[in-house]
Amino acid sequence: MADDEQMRDPAAAAFANLADLAGSTVDPSWLRRTTQKSHQTDQPRRRRRWSGAGPSVRDPRPVGTIFGELARTQGWAGDLQRGRVLSQWSSIVGDQLASKAQATSLVDGELEVRTESTAWATQLRSMNRVLLTRIEELVGPGVVRRIVIKGPAAPSWKHGRRSVRGRGPRDTYG
Template sequence: MPEPADPARPADLPETVATYLRLRGLQPSPNSWRRRRRRRADDDENGPFTPGRDPHGVGDVIADLTRQSGWDAQLAREDVVRTWAEVAGEETSRHTRPVAFSDGVLTIQADSTAWAKQLQLMRAQILSEIVRRFPEAGVDAVRFIGPDVPSWKWGPRAVPGRGPRDTYG
């Protein structure tokens, strides 16, 4: 025994299309498949398949979150550190590393004092590359320091003036 025809679905309309149209809130008809139902004023925001209800990509959601939270500058500074090899060049990055960022000054530590001096001569080029690639990082100046060597003059147990290691007096 054949199934009775659904009065809401024309005979020439496939069942899958009719189901889709019914879920979208459209009344399938033999004349037009695009006739839309009238919307009530209270169901515009909460109804399924309404404009603006499409899911957003994870990248778009995270970008909106960082922009709204004010994290763009901090993330740009982290990108400078992460891509230091690209910013400074491969050879230079093998002998240097970013160590601090404070008040718009990026501090770079070099393996030797010779590298630190060479980088001071290249300061304008490196700073312009950082500003070009990461303008939101807020880097105003670059400071180059030599290797971190132990010092007798600094530290929690340093004595001001002539101290206990003074053997001349």
């Protein structure tokens, strides 16, 4: 059988002669190339036709699937999940709560939420576990590990470059 192949393929015959001269024990038919498939169709290269009725590489795919694969291969999946928390905050917590509290940042699994008043900050602190499970359900596990809830920022009494250190506004009221 091997002699029959060598007669049809002169390159295989020449390789077999070289292998015999070198004293190699490699079977030349074992090193034969396989037919390469085209990247456009799932068929061998020499047969370039349409892809047929079966599934093919050229079949159209949904855009969401393509972008999902791109995000996974480029390592963007985690960034997209973190962005979903901030962009979909109102759908995660509801419209009423979103009008009183805004998610401001998400760094290293720590979500910072700024509230309109201290009363809303206290209310959100008591709902911390519920918010974490809701975020985990809608966005995915491990995206948010901790929620830091901050009330409104207090006014600064330090004005100008030449302000004096001290107790602040309490010093001025006798």
